Amino acid sequence: MEKNLEKKKKTNVILAVVLGLVALAFYVSGIYLSSRG
């Protein structure tokens, strides 16, 4: 159980970082596309 939770914690962080990067990509691409009119 403990070991399993430790492993889950790592996956949690990886998933969170990936989703955060997706959000950032939407932010940057929104501004970039707007700047091109």
Place this chain on the structure above:
Amino acid sequence: MSTATAAHDDHHDHGPAKGLMRWVTTTNHKDIGTMYLIFALIMFLLGGAMAMVIRAELFQPGLQLVDPQFFNSMTTVHALLMIFGAVMPAFTGLANLLIPMMVGAPDMALPRMNNLSFWILPFAFLMLLSTFFMQGGGPAGGWTLYPPLVLQYGDGFPFLIFSIHLMGLSSIMGSINVIVTVFNMRAPGMTLMKMPLFVWTWLITAYLLIATMPVLAGAVTMLLTDKFAGTSFFSAAGGGDPVMFQHIFWFFAHPEVYILILPAFGIVSAIIPTFARKPLFGYSSMVYATASIAFLSFIVWAHHMFTTGMPVAGELFFMYATMMIAVPTGVKVFNWVSTMWKGSMTFETPMLFAVGFVIMFTIGGFSGLMLAIAPVDFQYHDTYFVVAHFHYVLVTGAIYAIMGGAYYWLPKWTGNMYNEKLGKFHFWISTISVNVLFFPQHFLGLAGMPRRIPDYAVQFADWNLISSLGGFVFGLSQLLFVYIVIKTIRGGEKATDRVWEGAHGLEWTLPSPPPYHSFSEAPEVK
């Protein structure tokens, strides 16, 4: 079990910290969920007070109580508070309280980020509300923040923008938490297609938030640079285009509309089977319908902009795409009705709110279909018909689902039953008054009364008076809800673990109130 592990377990079994610091430093999903719900209730009452100012001013034609600039601030900030401060945090609160219990997890996947997501919010809204004390007053250009009007706003402008950035950041972090929890923290045997619909609708909502909140953040950042850094994203004089802002804004704000309603669908899908004592009709079609609505929500944004002038092909595309949303929504309404069909129904307060939701949300859906018809939207656009439409879907839709959910799960959270008689009275007084408040606004809109005006032609006087009276009763009756909730938290008849005999799901296997750490051992789901 070895001694070392036992000692470790002891460490994990601690209860909440004492005093105020418990709430500041907590990483517990139930504490954070509770704080979200309390915050949402405060914002609901504050936004409601602003609505009362609006309805008081509109009680009679002519300028009575407030000056027009302040009136416009009231409409703008009422919307911002209700959307970002009341409905969204209420759903996030419910997600925090319920998702770990529903999927059999010990807590949310990222508890520290959870704490941060919540504690950003009070500062964001303090920042927004502080603008009322600045040169130029509160924001008054409408919650849609259209340039060039919003760029003429006074000293509060950067505060408005940064507060929206903070709200967005909080929502994005909350959504990441939900997605990671659902994907990685489910109990063994809890497959995706076994999850309660509330979890499903929230999972899809979280994707919508991650895709659209950054777009809003981008749009308001560009407003900021247009105002202070000499860019001309939205200024025609510098080669930009103000209508482009509307496209970007509604690319965010249309999915936002579904962010405000999908979790409500999940709540209603939990309540109706319980009180009809039948399993939900068409579970998998509910999941696919929710996903379809989410997909369609990205390709309908320009139906908010039919009158800005666009090619006929564009108008037709957005018109038909919008109408297509009626199909999965119809599937949902059909499934709820079919769940009730030949069920052993009883009408406790949560069920009353759920049935009220199904009927009145559908009224709002139908007026939405009317608005989707491009040629007739030219008459309805920016009239009270639009105001009536979105208040039916948001008040008798989203808010009713939240209230129903609060009554449904309150005995589980507090361990005490609420007063059923008072709950039912709250439902009936709210339902009568909310219809007196919003139904006449359809007539006003069809007759041509524009939105966001503090004064109007005398021909609109009668329906405005009736609408305002309904508004005052509806506003006051919500104080009864606050009383019922506080009374239930403080005591009352003890609730059983299952609370409702027809209730199914992991959260009902826990004691009422649940222990501080919901599931220390993952439950087995068959």
